[in-house]
Amino acid sequence: MNIYSQFISTCARPLGVWILAALIVTAGCSKADQTYVKYNNTxxxxxxxxIEYLQSQPGVYDSMLLVINRLPGVADSLRSGSYTVFAxxxxxxxxxLKNINDARRDSVPALPAVSFSTMDEAVLDSFFCRYIIPGHITTQQLYDRADGLEFPxxxxxxxxxxxxxxxxxSGFLGGGPSAILFSDMRKSVFAVNWVRVYTNTVDIKTSNAILHVLDPGHNFGFGTDLIQALNRD
Structure with a gap:
C-alpha cells in the first residue's frame, strides 16, 4: 500500500473510533487531575x-499527656467534652524545653532549669489551653473562609x-492536601505579629472531639511568649 492509500485508509476510519479514543484520553487526564484535587491528609x-487517641500512640504524645494530667480539669474535659484539639x-x-532552659541559663541572674513536670502550672495551663478550642471545627467549615476564622x-x-x-x-501548585494554618494572634489584629504553624494531618474524628495534628517541628507555646511568661519572676 502506498502513502496515499494509507492516508485514505486512516481518514476513512469510522468517526466512532476517533470519539472513543478521545474519551479514553479525556478520562485518563481527568482521573490524573482528580488525584490532586481530591487527595486529603485525614x-x-x-x-x-x-485522650484515648493520644494514649493509643505511645512515643508520640507522651509529653502532651503529661501536661494534660498536670492541669486542672483538662483530662476530664478531653474525655467527654466537645472540643477541637491541636495535637x-x-x-x-x-x-x-530547650529554648526555655537556654534562656533561663543565659538570664542574669541565671535561673534553674525546669521541666514540664515542674514549671509554673498557671503559666503552662494558659498556654496549653490555646491548643484546645470548644466545639468541633473541621476543614469543611473553613473552606469558604479565605481569610480564616477566629476562635476562643x-x-x-x-x-x-x-x-x-x-x-x-508533585509540582502541582495548590494541588496537594489541605492543611490548617493555626495561628496564635498574640492579641494583635495584624498578621505580621502572629506566630503560625501548619497541620500535617487533619479531621481525626474521635467519639467526642476533632483532632488536627501539628507539624512536629512546632515550638510548643508559640515561642518567646511562653519563655517570657515563665521567666518573668
Whole structure:
C-alpha cells in the first residue's frame, strides 16, 4: 500500500473510533487531575475519646499527656467534652524545653532549669489551653473562609485563628492536601505579629472531639511568649 492509500485508509476510519479514543484520553487526564484535587491528609475515625487517641500512640504524645494530667480539669474535659484539639508531638515539647532552659541559663541572674513536670502550672495551663478550642471545627467549615476564622480557646477564651490552605504536591501548585494554618494572634489584629504553624494531618474524628495534628517541628507555646511568661519572676 502506498502513502496515499494509507492516508485514505486512516481518514476513512469510522468517526466512532476517533470519539472513543478521545474519551479514553479525556478520562485518563481527568482521573490524573482528580488525584490532586481530591487527595486529603485525614486520618479517619478513632473508636474512643480524645485522650484515648493520644494514649493509643505511645512515643508520640507522651509529653502532651503529661501536661494534660498536670492541669486542672483538662483530662476530664478531653474525655467527654466537645472540643477541637491541636495535637502536639513529643518533639514540639523537646524544642520548647530547650529554648526555655537556654534562656533561663543565659538570664542574669541565671535561673534553674525546669521541666514540664515542674514549671509554673498557671503559666503552662494558659498556654496549653490555646491548643484546645470548644466545639468541633473541621476543614469543611473553613473552606469558604479565605481569610480564616477566629476562635476562643478553652478556659481563657484567648483568640486563635484557623485558615485553610492548599499545599503543593508533585509540582502541582495548590494541588496537594489541605492543611490548617493555626495561628496564635498574640492579641494583635495584624498578621505580621502572629506566630503560625501548619497541620500535617487533619479531621481525626474521635467519639467526642476533632483532632488536627501539628507539624512536629512546632515550638510548643508559640515561642518567646511562653519563655517570657515563665521567666518573668
Amino acid at each position: 486520618a479517619g475515625s478513632f473508636n474512643g475519646n480524645a 502536639t508531638s513529643n518533639r514540639s515539647y523537646t524544642i520548647a 480557646s478553652m478556659k481563657y477564651e484567648y483568640k486563635m485563628q484557623l485558615q485553610l490552605r492548599a499545599t503543593n504536591a
